[in-house]
Amino acid sequence: MRGGPTTSRAINRRLILRLLRQQGPVSRAELASLTGLSAAAVTFVVAELIEEALVIEREAVVGATGRRPTPIDINYEAHLTVGFKLHRHHIECVLTDLATTPLIASDVDICDPAPAAIIETIAATIPRLLQRAGRASDAVVGIGVSIPGEINPATGICLQSPRFGWRDLPFAEMLAERVHAPVWIDDDVNAFAVAQRLFGAGRTHRNFAALAIGAGIGCSLVIDGKIYHGSRSAAGKLGHTISVPDGRLCECGRHGCLMAHAAEPFMLDEWTRLTGQAIAWEPFVEAVQAGDDKGLSIVADAGKRIGRHLADMVNLFDPEVIVVGGEAVAFGEALLGPIRCEMEARTFFSNPKLVPDWVPNSWARGAAALATQAVFDFESVSSG
Ligand SMILES: [Zn+2]
Numbered sequence: 001m002r003g004g005p006t007t008s009r010a011i012n013r014r015l016i017l018r019l020l021r022q023q024g025p026v027s028r029a030e031l032a033s034l035t036g037l038s039a040a041a042v043t044f045v046v047a048e049l050i051e052e053a054l055v056i057e058r059e060a061v062v063g064a065t066g067r068r069p070t071p072i073d074i075n076y077e078a079h080l081t082v083g084f085k086l087h088r089h090h091i092e093c094v095l096t097d098l099a100t101t102p103l104i105a106s107d108v109d110i111c112d113p114a115p116a117a118i119i120e121t122i123a124a125t126i127p128r129l130l131q132r133a134g135r136a137s138d139a140v141v142g143i144g145v146s147i148p149g150e151i152n153p154a155t156g157i158c159l160q161s162p163r164f165g166w167r168d169l170p171f172a173e174m175l176a177e178r179v180h181a182p183v184w185i186d187d188d189v190n191a192f193a194v195a196q197r198l199f200g201a202g203r204t205h206r207n208f209a210a211l212a213i214g215a216g217i218g219c220s221l222v223i224d225g226k227i228y229h230g231s232r233s234a235a236g237k238l239g240h241t242i243s244v245p246d247g248r249l250c251e252c253g254r255h256g257c258l259m260a261h262a263a264e265p266f267m268l269d270e271w272t273r274l275t276g277q278a279i280a281w282e283p284f285v286e287a288v289q290a291g292d293d294k295g296l297s298i299v300a301d302a303g304k305r306i307g308r309h310l311a312d313m314v315n316l317f318d319p320e321v322i323v324v325g326g327e328a329v330a331f332g333e334a335l336l337g338p339i340r341c342e343m344e345a346r347t348f349f350s351n352p353k354l355v356p357d358w359v360p361n362s363w364a365r366g367a368a369a370l371a372t373q374a375v376f377d378f379e380s381v382s383s384g
Pocket of ligand 1: 251
């Protein structure tokens with residue numbers, strides 16, 4: 001960005017970019033009246049943004065009263081971001097445009113969870129994605145990596161990630177040095193929430209929760225348009241609230257956390273306990289979708305447990321809606337129904353709607369959105 005983030009030029013840029021993102025193409029005159037900026041200021045900022053290929057003039061429509069003014073739009077296609085979502089054994093990778101629309105996606109295995117090995121894997125993947133998309137590396141404006149754990153997005157340090165055994169790791173800096181591009185990192189559920197806020201179901205809500213249920217459980221809070229990270233980047237860890245005192249061992253090292261009694265590993269272990277047979281995730285999902293009684297009861301029990309904890313979150317934060325994502329959304333109403341029932345029975349006043357969001361590459365798009373967000377500096381805008 002040119003100039004500091006608080007200069008009037010920077011503020012005007014953010015205002016105009018935000019308006020274009022929310023409203024789609026509008027003319028310079030409409031931009032002036034909607035933002036309250038002068039026509040001269042709009043013309044100046046738009047010229048600068050066109051020069052940087054961040055906005056573009058679309059084709060004017062010829063109406064009954066003659067040619068209409070040229071619409072200005074964000075040039076979503078001109079710039080690319082790359083998103084990486086780190087899972088325990090593999091990395092979801094996606095090359096997207098500025099609207100986080102996926103262009104090319106791939107999945108690579110993690111052979112070695114050491115940071116240096118993961119950084120090498122990511123660095124090797126970027127040129128392959130670009131080659132498959134037929135795009136040049138200079139179109140990449142940033143790289144986003146989502147990591148399960150406590151992440152400080154401002155410093156780019158992974159404070160801890162129990163899933164990878166990392167502590168105080170300057171991951172963003174290490175990767176940026178290797179790939180020579182700006183890198184943004186955040187917790188995976190926060191990244192999912194950022195994508196929802198920018199381009200998903202949370203786009204029209206200033207206060208909402210983004211619940212993700214997969215290998216773990218997390219619930220990011222978007223408060224007044226911004227992700228609430230907390231004082232130590234540890235907010236939103238709904239999965240680590242204690243559900244069963246002295247219960248199952250959680251990956252965080254404690255016993256009885258909600259995620260140890262309701263997330264993916266729990267469901268698979270329950271299946272083994274009830275049937276005497278081990279099962280992988282995909283066949284388990286298929287069994288539940290096919291109406292298997294045992295599978296349905298496992299998912300319903302997990303849903304009820306999540307719903308009880310979600311009610312506490314609703315009583316504390318009163319979100320407008322709860323967007324639900326993660327692998328477990330594949331169960332649909334078999335999971336969402338029990339969550340909703342239990343949550344509604346226990347909330348004091350507010351009953352926010354559960355909005356499932358499951359589109360392909362949802363996790364990796366969230367990671368890409370970390371870079372998109374930084375390009376537009378959305379969160380610095382005081383209202384939106
Ligand atoms: Zn835990």
